[in-house]
Amino acid sequence: MEKLIVNAVSREKRFAYVRNNTVEEIIFDRPEQRSLVGNIYFGTVSKVLPGMNAAFIDIGEEKNAYLHRDVLASYVLSPERSIDKEKKSVSAFVHQGEKLLVQVDKDATGPKGPRVTGIIELTGMNLIYMPQGRYVAVSKKIVAEKDHLRSLGMKLKTEEEGLIFRTSSTSATEEEMVNELNTFRSQSADLLEKAATLKKPGIIYQKDTFTQMVLDSFTQMTSGEVFVDDLPLKKLIQSRNPNLKITYYNGKENIFTHHRIEPEIDKALKRIVWLDNGAYLIFDETEALTIIDVNTGKFSGKNDYQDTVVKTNTLAAIEIARQLKLRDIGGIVLIDFIDMKNEKDKRYVQETIEKQFQQDKTRTKIIGFTALGILQLTRKKTKVSLSEALQMKCHVCDGTGRILSADTIAFRLERELLEHRNADDEAVLIETTKEVKEAITPHLEMVEEWLKMKVYFSIRPSATHFYVVKQFGSHAEIAQKADEPY
Numbered sequence: 305m306e307k308l309i310v311n312a313v314s315r316e317k318r319f320a321y322v323r324n325n326t327v328e329e330i331i332f333d334r335p336e337q338r339s340l341v342g343n344i345y346f347g348t349v350s351k352v353l354p355g356m357n358a359a360f361i362d363i364g365e366e367k368n369a370y371l372h373r374d375v376l377a378s379y380v381l382s383p384e385r386s387i388d389k390e391k392k393s394v395s396a397f398v399h400q401g402e403k404l405l406v407q408v409d410k411d412a413t414g415p416k417g418p419r420v421t422g423i424i425e426l427t428g429m430n431l432i433y434m435p436q437g438r439y440v441a442v443s444k445k446i447v448a449e450k451d452h453l454r455s456l457g458m459k460l461k462t463e464e465e466g467l468i469f470r471t472s473s474t475s476a477t478e479e480e481m482v483n484e485l486n487t488f489r490s491q492s493a494d495l496l497e498k499a500a501t502l503k504k505p506g507i508i509y510q511k512d513t514f515t516q517m518v519l520d521s522f523t524q525m526t527s528g529e530v531f532v533d534d535l536p537l538k539k540l541i542q543s544r545n546p547n548l549k550i551t552y553y554n555g556k557e558n559i560f561t562h563h564r565i566e567p568e569i570d571k572a573l574k575r576i577v578w579l580d581n582g583a584y585l586i587f588d589e590t591e592a593l594t595i596i597d598v599n600t601g602k603f604s605g606k607n608d609y610q611d612t613v614v615k616t617n618t619l620a621a622i623e624i625a626r627q628l629k630l631r632d633i634g635g636i637v638l639i640d641f642i643d644m645k646n647e648k649d650k651r652y653v654q655e656t657i658e659k660q661f662q663q664d665k666t667r668t669k670i671i672g673f674t675a676l677g678i679l680q681l682t683r684k685k686t687k688v689s690l691s692e693a694l695q696m697k698c699h700v701c702d703g704t705g706r707i708l709s710a711d712t713i714a715f716r717l718e719r720e721l722l723e724h725r726n727a728d729d730e731a732v733l734i735e736t737t738k739e740v741k742e743a744i745t746p747h748l749e750m751v752e753e754w755l756k757m758k759v760y761f762s763i764r765p766s767a768t769h770f771y772v773v774k775q776f777g778s779h780a781e782i783a784q785k786a787d788e789p790y
Contacts, residue, residue: 306528308521309563313533317514320565321521327568329521329629332693333514339687340365340408340418342427342511346499347420349402354393360417361406364505367417371406373397375421377436381464405499405508411687414591423466424495426488427516429544430473430481433488437466445471460485519544520665533559572630572690579623583616587627589691593636596624600642610645617641617653625660634666634685638678654679700767710739713769717744718751720773721759731758731782736771738763760786 307322321329333339345363352359359376360368373379373394382389382397398404410419426433440457442450446469453474457467460482473481498508515537522545530550532538538552553559560566571577577585582602588595598620600612624639644650650673657679661668671680697703717734724732732755734741741761744751752759760782762774775782 306525307563308518308525308528308530309559309565310518310530310532310534310537311559312514312537318560319514319518319521320560320563320568322563322565326626327565327630328626329632330565330569330572330690331514331517331632332690333517334693337688337693339411339513341411341686342408342513342516343507344405344407344424344495344509345369345420345505346502346508347404347406347505349398349400349404352395352398352400354395357394359394359398361404361420362505363406363418363420364507365412365418367412369406369408369418369420370416371398371420371422375423377404377422380423380438381436403499405495410685413685413688413692424492425468426491428470428484428488430470430476431484431488432468432470433485433492434466434468435489435492436464438464439466441466441468443469443471443473446474449474456481515540522548531559531563568630569690569694572627573694577623577627579616579619581616581619583620585620585624585627587631589633589689593638594633596637596639598639598641610649613642613644614649614652617644617649618656621653621657622660625657625664628668628683629664629666631690632666632687633689634683637681637683639681640678643677650677657681707768710737710743710769713737713740713771714743717771718747721751721755724757724776725755727755727757727776729757729776730779731760732776733760733762733774733782733785734771735762735764735774737766737769740769740771758782762787 305324308319309322310319311317312319315335317333319331320327345361345365347361347363347369350360350362350368357373359371359373361371363369376394376397378397379389404422405424406420406422407424408418409421412418423434423437425437426435440454440461442453442457446453453469456478457469461467467485495508502508518537518541522541525548528549530541530548531553532541532550533553535552538550541548542550553562555562558566560569575587577587578601579585582600584599584601586597586599588597598617600616620639620641627633628637641653644653654670654672658670661670666686667684669682671682673679698705701707713736717736717740721732741763748759757776758779762785775785
């Protein structure tokens with residue numbers, strides 16, 4: 305049983321895909337975090353980097369975009385043989401200051417700006433149209449009519465144009481696809497006309513990403529029901545999918561709360577994920593990659609140790625695939641399964657996780673096990689993960705999850721005080737936390753002997769341990785300002 309729960313009545317729009325009562329995907333769309341993927345910009349080449357075979361494009365956003373040579377329209381449309389083109393630097397196809405249209409295919413992450421392509425794509429119900437694509441492709445899900453559609457595409461397109469036939473094209477007539485293609489050509493002409501009026505970089509086409517993502521989600525549903533709390537969106541979905549059962553929800557309780565989706569969001573943000581048998585997973589997301597550790601936890605099994613290991617790793621493989629989709633984690637992923645000696649067991653666990661990704665809309669490549677028993681995989685990253693969308697870096701620990709201990713700060717204070725030994729002052733005032741004072745107090749008599757001065761404290765609460773050497777002076781002057789003299 306499949307369900308799509310759509311929460312679209314507030315500024316933050318969300319939808320959840322549920323299969324067999326298990327939440328497999330949650331998508332968020334916030335105004336301040338809205339994905340740029342699919343947006344088309346009129347840009348200016350700000351820098352050409354032959355060493356990277358790429359260029360940086362000013363698109364009018366906060367960060368310049370990255371454009372590789374191989375997705376430049378001038379490179380794709382070049383009449384030269386592929387082998388000859390590949391030998392040429394990016395400088396042969398683009399120059400600094402050049403104006404061009406680009407489309408975002410990957411959002412900015414961390415310090416990196418968005419990645420763009422010069423091959424513009426316009427997506428419809430049956431076709432994806434590329435004004436300068438030059439090739440014809442057919443969805444991998446189409447088998448029987450692949451040759452027919454490829455021949456049709458070559459007949460319909462011009463030499464420069466490119467077409468991709470979507471899965472739904474198998475049920476569309478040739479007339480419908482021709483009409484769709486003509487609509488795309490008009491849209492493309494409008495974009496060029498709009499770009500010609502711009503004097504500086506900026507957006508010329510903004511994709512309604514949320515509505516499109518909702519509509520795209522129906523392609524993975526073979527049956528089931530849709531619950532939506534926005535009436536205009538409900539009517540749009542109904543018009544596109546007349547055979548789908550769609551229910552309009554207008555209850556007072558938020559639709560996600562009503563369908564018990566909120567607790568799943570909280571779970572998807574936790575570092576530790578428990579499995580049904582008492583084993584657990586630990587997720588560590590970094591900018592470079594994601595590491596997942598599998599632990600037996602409370603599960604000891606009923607038979608031998610290797611049987612316990614294989615059962616735990618199999619359960620873990622299923623849950624890891626679900627969590628990667630649910631958390632929308634992309635990039636490099638390393639999974640430290642519990643050590644398996646038998647190559648047959650490793651193959652079984654790898655096949656299990658591969659099976660879980662067969663229905664995933666995001667392209668995932670399972671690399672295999674390393675010599676150390678780490679399973680490697682990559683998952684295409686087009687937007688920020690769930691944790692990046694809903695959480696922020698901790699201002700206390702700067703995102704590390706750890707802060708300096710009171711002892712560490714006490715040792716630093718001691719070293720700084722010793723730099724002032726044998727000074728002419730009688731006392732010093734230190735502002736710090738209660739914990740740092742308690743850490744240095746057992747040794748303070750010795751420190752004061754080294755300094756030849758009295759140490760006074762002013763205690764201030766803080767989420768992080770710190771100290772500030774506030775003032776040197778006489779006993780009377782400093783003691784008056786201290787909260788707790790030693």
